[in-house]
Amino acid sequence: MxxxxxxxxxxxxxxxxxxxxxxxxxxxxxxxxxxxxxxxxxxxxxxxxxxxxxxxxxxxxxxxxxxxxxxxxxxxxxxxxxxxxxxxxxxxxxxxxxxxxxxxxxxxxxxxxxxxxxxxxxxxxxxxxxxxxxxxxxxxxxxxxxxxxxxxxxxxxxxxxxxxxxxxxxxxxxxxxxxxxxxxxxxxxxxxxxxxxxxxAPGDAPPASSSGDGEAPEGAAAPSRRRDQLAQAGIAAFARSGYHEASIEEIAAAVGLTPSGVYRHFSGKSEILRTACERAAATLDAAAEDALGRSEPREALHSLEAAYVRFAVEDRDLMDVYTADVGALDAEDQRRLRRLQRAHVDDWVELLGRLRPGSEPRELRFLVHAGFNVVADLSVALRRSPAPEAKRWIGAVLETVLGV
CATH class of the missing domain: 1.10.357.10 (Tetracycline Repressor, domain 2)
Known part of the structure; x- marks a missing residue:
């Protein structure tokens, strides 16, 4: 050399x-x-x-x-x-x-x-x-x-x-x-x-609310049970700071408890996170069950789209946690929730396939994931817009992504 x-x-x-x-x-x-x-x-x-x-x-x-x-x-x-x-x-x-x-x-x-x-x-x-x-x-x-x-x-x-x-x-x-x-x-x-x-994509997107905060999501009243209050506070903390940065002290303070009071309801942060993820999975599964029970494919897919967009806009913190923080759970909980997430994608692929019979399932799977990503990003971008208008516009963009 x-x-x-x-x-x-x-x-x-x-x-x-x-x-x-x-x-x-x-x-x-x-x-x-x-x-x-x-x-x-x-x-x-x-x-x-x-x-x-x-x-x-x-x-x-x-x-x-x-x-x-x-x-x-x-x-x-x-x-x-x-x-x-x-x-x-x-x-x-x-x-x-x-x-x-x-x-x-x-x-x-x-x-x-x-x-x-x-x-x-x-x-x-x-x-x-x-x-x-x-x-x-x-x-x-x-x-x-x-x-x-x-x-x-x-x-x-x-x-x-x-x-x-x-x-x-x-x-x-x-x-x-x-x-x-x-x-x-x-x-x-x-x-x-x-x-x-x-x-x-549809015409002009919804403007931001004049108050700067948008409209309060429907059904956003604080829960009355202490365990549910803690779960909601944990979801907000995880979405805001990430699971690892959020603390039990922060979650306890949000509902007027001491940290020891949290442990009377949950064994720790991981149980709060698991509860949040299970709640999200149950919400999406119920929407899919309702949609799949409809005989007309277009109506069924529209029902599923509306439920997903509504969840993303009205309960954005929970959607974020379910998408972002599953990896913080222990291995068995991760595997179980990943299976639920894949099953939910399968439901979308099945319905979309009825409306696009010439498309391969793998291609449809990519489009479904693309649609999920777009809904998540737009729900954040339009967080200060009135919720009903944001949902309508995001839903129309989702249909454009899916090509239906």
Missing amino acids: SEARAADQVRRRPRDRRQSIEAAAAVAFAERGYHRVAMQDVADAVGITAAALYRHFDNKYELFREVAMDLVARLTDATASVGSAADPTPAAARAELGAVLDAVSGETVAMRSSGNIYRWESRYLRPDDRRALAAEFTALRRRLAEPAATLRPDLDPATLDLVALAALSVIASVTAHRTPMSVGSLQELLREAALRVLTD
Whole structure:
């Protein structure tokens, strides 16, 4: 080996090592969550000592922040080569949208095993870092909204931003499950569904309430039983801070108890979380049972859609906890709840298949997951809008995603 080549390898090794560390950390954070990953876990995955890892990153938070910002930078970089016309025609705008969607979906599929840290783990970023991450995603949505405005002159800027959010949410949904599909077929499916959202989504979205808080969800009265009050307080704490950051003290204070008072009703945080997840599963299962009992497929699917959107809008904290924090349960509870979640997806696939008989079940499964992701993201984005209007608009976007 020549001296020049050896020197070049020495110069490149630190950068390559850092990239390997970030790649291993991204997968670990996505699979196990921020709190369940130790620096030693990442070092072991890379095949280095913990001391060597600390030469690149001072602590776990610094590594996590770097991973989060790098992932969104990859999406931004992927779209950089797509040109923008100063005064595009509708045909040019559609072509530009397709190219941007292809770039984003290609990069997302490539990092499918790690991309879902944005959805839930980003809540552990510090406020300044969270704002920086949000600014990057705002710019990415604008990259879609600008050409979409040529095709949708009926939409105001706020609605265009929401439609772009929904299109990106369709693509991001593949990071939330592991259903297999060839890369080419998957990218085509994502592109078509995201493009449907951008071109066919309903008109102007509901405005924010003048009070800034939206309307109180129906049935939001506080429960009278102390155990139910604690469960509700736990759900709110988990949704706000994440299971690992929420404390028994915080939950107890929300209902005017001491921590010891909580233990008269629950053995600890894990039982509160399990109770919350079981409640969510039961709510969704009841909706599916009602829908599947209807003889007309269109009516049945509409019933299931309405129930899911209603749950996401009216009980958003519970939906968030059920989606995000199942991984904090013990292994057996996780397996049981994952089975319930998969069974609920199966119910959707069955109903959707009746209305799209030419589609393969695997394709429908991807669309269902995309629909779930869009509902979750839009319910957060429209949290200050009047609930009835938000539900109607989100439901219409969901149908666009599903292609019915």
